[in-house]
Amino acid sequence: MLAMVRRKWTYLVIGALLAFLILIPFDWSLGQYTVLMIFIGIHTMITVGLCLLLGYTGQVSLGQAAFYGTGAYFSAVLSKTYGVDPWLAMLIAAAATGAFAYVIGYPIFRLRGNYLAMATLGLGMIIYILFNQLAQFTGGPEGMSGIPYLSIGGFVFDNSFKRYFLVWFFCLAVLLISQNIVRSRTGRALRAIHGSEAAAESIGINVTQFKVKIFVLSAVYASLAGSLFVHHLTFISPQPFGFLASLMIVVMAVIGGLASIWGAIFGAATIRILSDELLLTFGEWDVIIYGLMLMLVMIFMPEGLFVRLKEVFERLRLRYQQRGTET
Amino acid sequence: MSESILETSGLSKAFGGLVALDRVDLAIEAGKIIAIIGPNGAGKTTLFNVITGVYAPTEGEVIFRGRPLSKTMSTSLVRSVPWFGGLSSSLLGTLLFFAQLNTPHHRARLGIARTFQNILLFGNMTVLENVMSGQHPRSHYGFLEAALRLPKAHREEESISLNAMKYLNLVGLGAHAEQNALSLPLGQQKLLAIARALATEPQLLLLDEPGAGLNTLEKQELSDLIRRIREMGITVLLVEHDMPLVMGLAEWVIVLDSGQKIAEGTAAQIQRDQRVISAYLGEEVE
Amino acid sequence: MSADQFLQYLISGLTQGSIYALVGVGFTIIYAVTRIINFAQGEFVMLGGMISFTLASSTGIPVAPAFILSVLIAAAIGAIMYVLAIRTAKRASAVSLIIITIGAAVFIRGIAGQLWGKDYVRPPYFTGDEPISFLGAYIQPQALWIIGTMLVVTVLLHLFLSYTMVGKALKACAINPGAAGLVGINTRTMALIAFLLAASIGAIGGAVMAPLTVTSYGVGIMMGLKGFVAASIGGFRSPIAAVIGGIGLGIIEALAVAINWGPFNSDYKDAIALIVLLLILIFRSGRLAEEERAG
Numbered sequence: 028m029l030a031m032v033r034r035k036w037t038y039l040v041i042g043a044l045l046a047f048l049i050l051i052p053f054d055w056s057l058g059q060y061t062v063l064m065i066f067i068g069i070h071t072m073i074t075v076g077l078c079l080l081l082g083y084t085g086q087v088s089l090g091q092a093a094f095y096g097t098g099a100y101f102s103a104v105l106s107k108t109y110g111v112d113p114w115l116a117m118l119i120a121a122a123a124t125g126a127f128a129y130v131i132g133y134p135i136f137r138l139r140g141n142y143l144a145m146a147t148l149g150l151g152m153i154i155y156i157l158f159n160q161l162a163q164f165t166g167g168p169e170g171m172s173g174i175p176y177l178s179i180g181g182f183v184f185d186n187s188f189k190r191y192f193l194v195w196f197f198c199l200a201v202l203l204i205s206q207n208i209v210r211s212r213t214g215r216a217l218r219a220i221h222g223s224e225a226a227a228e229s230i231g232i233n234v235t236q237f238k239v240k241i242f243v244l245s246a247v248y249a250s251l252a253g254s255l256f257v258h259h260l261t262f263i264s265p266q267p268f269g270f271l272a273s274l275m276i277v278v279m280a281v282i283g284g285l286a287s288i289w290g291a292i293f294g295a296a297t298i299r300i301l302s303d304e305l306l307l308t309f310g311e312w313d314v315i316i317y318g319l320m321l322m323l324v325m326i327f328m329p330e331g332l333f334v335r336l337k338e339v340f341e342r343l344r345l346r347y348q349q350r351g352t353e354t
Numbered sequence: 355m356s357e358s359i360l361e362t363s364g365l366s367k368a369f370g371g372l373v374a375l376d377r378v379d380l381a382i383e384a385g386k387i388i389a390i391i392g393p394n395g396a397g398k399t400t401l402f403n404v405i406t407g408v409y410a411p412t413e414g415e416v417i418f419r420g421r422p423l424s425k426t427m428s429t430s431l432v433r434s435v436p437w438f439g440g441l442s443s444s445l446l447g448t449l450l451f452f453a454q455l456n457t458p459h460h461r462a463r464l465g466i467a468r469t470f471q472n473i474l475l476f477g478n479m480t481v482l483e484n485v486m487s488g489q490h491p492r493s494h495y496g497f498l499e500a501a502l503r504l505p506k507a508h509r510e511e512e513s514i515s516l517n518a519m520k521y522l523n524l525v526g527l528g529a530h531a532e533q534n535a536l537s538l539p540l541g542q543q544k545l546l547a548i549a550r551a552l553a554t555e556p557q558l559l560l561l562d563e564p565g566a567g568l569n570t571l572e573k574q575e576l577s578d579l580i581r582r583i584r585e586m587g588i589t590v591l592l593v594e595h596d597m598p599l600v601m602g603l604a605e606w607v608i609v610l611d612s613g614q615k616i617a618e619g620t621a622a623q624i625q626r627d628q629r630v631i632s633a634y635l636g637e638e639v640e
Numbered sequence: 641m642s643a644d645q646f647l648q649y650l651i652s653g654l655t656q657g658s659i660y661a662l663v664g665v666g667f668t669i670i671y672a673v674t675r676i677i678n679f680a681q682g683e684f685v686m687l688g689g690m691i692s693f694t695l696a697s698s699t700g701i702p703v704a705p706a707f708i709l710s711v712l713i714a715a716a717i718g719a720i721m722y723v724l725a726i727r728t729a730k731r732a733s734a735v736s737l738i739i740i741t742i743g744a745a746v747f748i749r750g751i752a753g754q755l756w757g758k759d760y761v762r763p764p765y766f767t768g769d770e771p772i773s774f775l776g777a778y779i780q781p782q783a784l785w786i787i788g789t790m791l792v793v794t795v796l797l798h799l800f801l802s803y804t805m806v807g808k809a810l811k812a813c814a815i816n817p818g819a820a821g822l823v824g825i826n827t828r829t830m831a832l833i834a835f836l837l838a839a840s841i842g843a844i845g846g847a848v849m850a851p852l853t854v855t856s857y858g859v860g861i862m863m864g865l866k867g868f869v870a871a872s873i874g875g876f877r878s879p880i881a882a883v884i885g886g887i888g889l890g891i892i893e894a895l896a897v898a899i900n901w902g903p904f905n906s907d908y909k910d911a912i913a914l915i916v917l918l919l920i921l922i923f924r925s926g927r928l929a930e931e932e933r934a935g
Contacts, residue, residue, distance in 0.1 A: 081735060085733065085734065085735045086735060087735055087738055087739060087742075089742070131918070134918070134921045135921055138921065141677055141734055141735070141738055142872075142921060144677065144679070144738050144742070145677070145865065145868045145917070146914075146917060146918065146921065148861075148865060149865050149913065149914030149917055149918075150914065152861075152862075152865070152910065152911075152914065153910075153911045153914050153915075156908065156910065156911055160908070204501040204502075207500055207501050207502070207503050208497060208500050208501050210500075211495075211499075211500030211507060211511070212490065212493055212495060212500065212507075212510070212511070212514065213496065213497055213500045214500070215479070215483060215486060215487050215490070216487070216490055218476065218478050218479055218483075219476050219479075219487045219490075221478060222475070222476030222477055222478050222479065223474040223475070223476060225408075225458075225470070225474060226470065226474035226475070226476065226550075227459075227476075227487075228408075228457070228458040228459045228462070229406065229458055229459075229462055229467070229468050229470070229551075230459075230462055230467070230487055230488045230490055230491065230550060230551070230553075230554050231459050231460075231462035231463045231490050231491030231554055232459055232487075232490050233457070233459045233460075234459070240497065244497075270861065274742075274746060277739065277742070281739060285735075311750070311753060311754060312750070312754070314746055314749070314750040314753070315746075315747055315750030315751060315754070317743075317746060317750075318742075318743045318744065318745070318746035318747030318748075318749075318750055319743065319747055320743070321739055321740065321742060321743025321746070322725050322740050322743035322744060322747065325729070325732065325736045325737075325739045325740045325743065326725065326728055326729045326732070326736075326740060329732060329733065329736045
């Protein structure tokens with residue numbers, strides 16, 4: 028009985044959130060947040076990848092913004108300079124980024140020590156340098172504009188309203204796919220790796236291969252996000268793809284919860300909103316606050332802020348229910 | 355005379371200056387229960403680790419069902435030259451990655467399963483899910499089918515569940531399927547670890563001190579379980595310290611001391627062997 | 641390129657490499673004793689330079705005491721970081737600890753940015769800036785200070801680790817923390833000492849380099865990255881190997897700029913460190929993986 032009530036309650040909440048999501052971009056008081064929501068959706072896609080990576084391989088990547096950037100630049104350059112169809116460009120970008128992550132990932136994940144963090148930090152920096160230096164392709168530090176919109180048939184995604192639904196379609200698809208993966212045999216293997224790598228190997232799980240696959244998946248998610256970003260802004264420059272961006276993604280993942288899929292929305296939303304507010308009120312202090320957040324959350328709530336909040340919420344709800352049945 | 359399911363020839367493993375295994379030759383008969391005993395530090399767990407691919411041997415070979423498992427070429431030839439050896443054995447290692455014979459997960463696929471001294475259950479899963487994980491090498495659907503929830507995924511999940519339940523019932527833990535794995539008492543955790551290893555459908559099962567920490571009744575149930583496993587056609591190799599358990603169960607006993615095989619025979623023969631007695635007594639310095 | 645020019649580049653590489661060496665030593669000490677990769681290591685280098693600038697330039701304290709004071713302050717910050725951020729995390733997982741040190745690094749960098757602004761600053765030279773002629777090339781006196789300091793620190797550290805009780809206790813922790821605890825070594829105190837040492841050495845490097853290379857609030861990341869590469873050459877176990885690795889990296893960078901062909905030029909100089917790192921990871925991964933599993 029309780030389980031049934033609980034499931035109905037969950038469906039109600041999901042339904043309400045979905046309705047809310049659909050209603051936002053229309054012409055009312057919340058409509059002003061449409062563009063903000065587009066960016067939240069884009070960042071959620073990147074954050075989910077990192078959450079999975081952190082939660083299941085126990086390694087942190089400080090270079091997700093690099094994959095975000097390669098997706099963006101591939102899409103931008105292919106569709107603008109070479110006239111490639113934007114959807115095809117997006118696909119090529121994702122494939123190239125994924126392949127790149129695969130090549131980098133194998134040697135790194137074969138080591139048990141925590142080399143991924145530094146390696147991705149350095150990788151992010153090299154790629155940032157490349158974005159700035161290869162000006163003949165990328166337009167250098169000044170960037171490049173005039174990137175075409177995405178379109179399906181005659182329907183062009185030429186305003187924020189339309190792009191909002193496009194981005195959230197992709198975002199929700201990424202989230203659902205991630206959830207399907209986690210609930211499957213693959214997800215079990217990942218949880219096994221998280222539980223005990225030695226035992227996982229002993230039952231036939233190729234630990235290194237799974238870690239690399241998750242890394243590649245996170246790179247592909249970031250690449251898709253980058254492509255969507257660039258077809259929204261129609262302008263690209265290296266600036267949003269540097270270390271600060273990668274750091275922000277880490278903060279989003281930590282807030283959202285390592286290994287948490289839906290928490291990624293929470294993390295991305297919190298930091299996006301916070302960063303806009305912080306920049307207004309505190310100027311350069313946003314970085315200091317990120318550093319503080321990382322330390323505080325990882326010291327006191329290593330499973331992530333969102334996950335901890337869920338636990339607290341659960342406990343409160345149980346206590347409330349108990350009181351209800353006692354009377 | 356049955357054929358050997360597992361053979362080792364001249365198997366050695368050294369960690370820097372410390373020799374853990376010293377030219378060990380074994381021939382494990384298929385379908386039997388075989389025990390490996392010896393004083394502490396004799397190299398028993400190291401032997402398991404080399405057989406299952408956790409360590410590469412410094413010398414010698416492991417042969418499973420007639421097929422050699424270790425990387426021979428890069429080990430001996432290339433290691434002779436220090437820096438170059440390191441460089442190219444790593445390169446070779448990367449290439450051999452695709453040959454994949456040396457890694458534990460590949461050996462599990464080939465049919466060698468094991469349990470650990472410190473159990474190593476997956477604490478973030480239920481009892482049933484632990485056993486279902488064991489079915490990993492016998493199932494196939496991957497990322498794509500999982501991501502899109504294709505019918506193949508559903509069908510395989512069904513059979514994984516059913517098989518896992520079967521193994522869980524075999525060890526007598528069927529009733530606890532939905533509990534968290536770590537909520538079980540120690541004795542049952544050990545049974546769960548065995549069920550998980552069985553779920554990989556091995557031909558050879560290595561049990562590392564399965565009886566440690568069990569009471570008399572649990573040890574009796576463990577013996578019965580091991581016999582049932584043998585009846586299923588699985589060869590059981592176990593490392594144990596509990597002599598009555600070993601003597602009552604094992605059809606063949608191998609004795610290791612300081613990395614060397616010092617004796618082998620039936621339980622009765624081993625009990626009378628002088629070298630074995632002095633190896634054990636020798637360790638009890640008063 | 642003439643022999644003189646080549647020598648000039650070599651000297652430049654040796655100078656830079658000495659700094660990388662010191663940063664790498666810091667990484668190695670902390671990792672060896674605590675198994676933590678301290679992302680804030682580069683920030684200690686930055687602090688060494690920035691604090692000595694404030695002391696020597698703004699408050700007119702002479703160079704020598706300013707140097708010593710800045711190293712002490714940086715060491716204190718390192719100790720505070722250990723006590724507040726690392727020790728309170730108790731049984732945190734490896735990835736949690738890494739994120740904590742990342743947070744600390746970003747935090748320190750951010751505060752430094754607020755305190756000192758974004759400008760590049762230069763503390764006064766130790767003994768002036770008249771270039772000294774040497775075999776056809778010129779070497780700055782500050783560069784001699786840098787190389788000399790690196791050598792002195794390396795020797796002192798080696799003596800400390802091999803011949804003092806505390807040093808040997810640190811080594812014991814590095815080899816086997818469990819056993820070290822059993823024989824009565826307080827591993828938490830050792831960890832604190834490791835952080836103090838690493839912060840001091842990093843700050844020494846920063847303070848002695850700043851007059852020559854100029855510094856700002858943001859140099860920590862690059863310094864940390866290059867020091868990490870130096871330390872990984874040594875496998876994170878041997879400070880001496882980290883020193884060799886650091887010097888090697890400095891020289892490779894200088895030679896790459898000297899060659900000035902294709903991707904080997906000053907624009908991509910920083911990328912070279914990362915490429916070296918990746919090569920190390922690829923080629924060590926075979927042996928390293930087995931060592932990790934065994935140890």
